[in-house]
Amino acid sequence: PFRLAYFKPASTLTEDAVVAFTKNRLSITRQVRYSTRHANEIDVVLFVNGIPVATAELKNPLSRQNVQNGIKQYRKDRDPRDLLLSFKKRCLVHFAVDPDLVFMTTRLAGDQTDFLPFNRGRGPGIHRGAGNPDNPGGYKTSYLWEEVWAIETWMNIIERFVHLEPSDPDNPKSSEKMIFPRYHQLDCVHKVETDVHRAGAGTRYLIQHSAGSGKSNTIAWLSHGLFRQHDATDHLVFDTIIVVTHRKILDRQLQDTIYQFEHVQGVVERIDQDSTQLATALTAGRHIIITTIQKFPFVLEKVADLSDRSFCVVVDEAHSSWAGEAARKVRRVLTGNDAEDDATEEEEGDFEDELADAALAPRKNMTLIALTATP
Numbered sequence: 001p002f003r004l005a006y007f008k009p010a011s012t013l014t015e016d017a018v019v020a021f022t023k024n025r026l027s028i029t030r031q032v033r034y035s036t037r038h039a040n041e042i043d044v045v046l047f048v049n050g051i052p053v054a055t056a057e058l059k060n061p062l063s064r065q066n067v068q069n070g071i072k073q074y075r076k077d078r079d080p081r082d083l084l085l086s087f088k089k090r091c092l093v094h095f096a097v098d099p100d101l102v103f104m105t106t107r108l109a110g111d112q113t114d115f116l117p118f119n120r121g122r123g124p125g126i127h128r129g130a131g132n133p134d135n136p137g138g139y140k141t142s143y144l145w146e147e148v149w150a151i152e153t154w155m156n157i158i159e160r161f162v163h164l165e166p167s168d169p170d171n172p173k174s175s176e177k178m179i180f181p182r183y184h185q186l187d188c189v190h191k192v193e194t195d196v197h198r199a200g201a202g203t204r205y206l207i208q209h210s211a212g213s214g215k216s217n218t219i220a221w222l223s224h225g226l227f228r229q230h231d232a233t234d235h236l237v238f239d240t241i242i243v244v245t246h247r248k249i250l251d252r253q254l255q256d257t258i259y260q261f262e263h264v265q266g267v268v269e270r271i272d273q274d275s276t277q278l279a280t281a282l283t284a285g286r287h288i289i290i291t292t293i294q295k296f297p298f299v300l301e302k303v304a305d306l307s308d309r310s311f312c313v314v315v316d317e318a319h320s321s322w323a324g325e326a327a328r329k330v331r332r333v334l335t336g337n338d339a340e341d342d343a344t345e346e347e348e349g350d351f352e353d354e355l356a357d358a359a360l361a362p363r364k365n366m367t368l369i370a371l372t373a374t375p
Helices: 015-022 067-077 143-148 151-161 183-199 215-227 252-260 275-284 293-298 325-335 351-358
Strands: 026-033 041-048 051-058 093-097 102-105 163-165 177-179 204-208 240-245 268-270 288-292 311-315 366-372
Touching (some): 026 151, 041 151, 051 067, 067 093, 067 102, 143 151, 143 183, 151 183, 183 215, 215 240, 215 252, 215 288, 215 311, 275 288
Parallel strands (some): 051 093, 204 366, 240 288, 268 288, 311 366
Antiparallel strands (some): 093 102
16 A cells, blocks of 8 residues: 555654655646547646646636636536546545635536635624635735645645535435535634644633534534644643534434544444443543533533543534533533532523623633534
């Protein structure tokens, strides 16, 4: 066997792996002819060690063309039967780009090709809308080549983010999909990981992530990335990542998404039976645990003191998951402080009060990452 690429290791302790990563060669070729059947050309093809991984059609308003012309070109003039463009055989993703906007697809299918925006968003906070912010130093879309196609980010995307989502066995009309992260997903994961590397355990993050925009994938990428996260001294930041959903029946899409990212036995534990299974997984130190918040109140009697370990708790739909007594007992289990919050028992109150109470004080051994679609 031989490797076609070397990916950056999670720590600098493996010096040979660090050196191997620097020997990757990323290249760009313009006006690529890709078939002996015709003379069509692709504006740009990106290669990793000579292997084509992405294409891009670049459009310029000065020639009266924009990103929609690029999308039309992929749909009308690019035959998905050509090897370079064939699904799962060569390139992973195809971009349509102009100075203002970027769109992408992972599967060319003629007129049926679906394109998704790959833009940063425009405007402040909860008022953020479609598009990209103005860029005083260049094109609005320069982040694509300056940031996303930069070697560390691009190789990280290929190693960790791109994956095949299998077809749904219960839906005969479904088909497998190549998942490539959208910009907001990359941005979320990288910002959290960068801050965890700097700050270590014990911090808190609130992420506004709307439903229908790939939240399950974002949680999966976060969980696997944070499990590998090292601090500035090359020590693992977390012993265990715990993904908590509020549903009494475990979110099947969420657990399947996380589980399919890692096939090594014992890395991911799905708690789909009872609280005894959860207690066993915690004491055994499973790397990634997926559970519901309803199981936590029953764990206090079953686990030993876990305060000597560090945890990252990722809460899905925080507006309905992370409130009240159940959330306090999550913290009590992980921090080993049975007496905490005795004075903060409350009656049913406003959501804001419950959330503030649940996340009142940081815990040195527990990082909380809460996602919500509610501003």
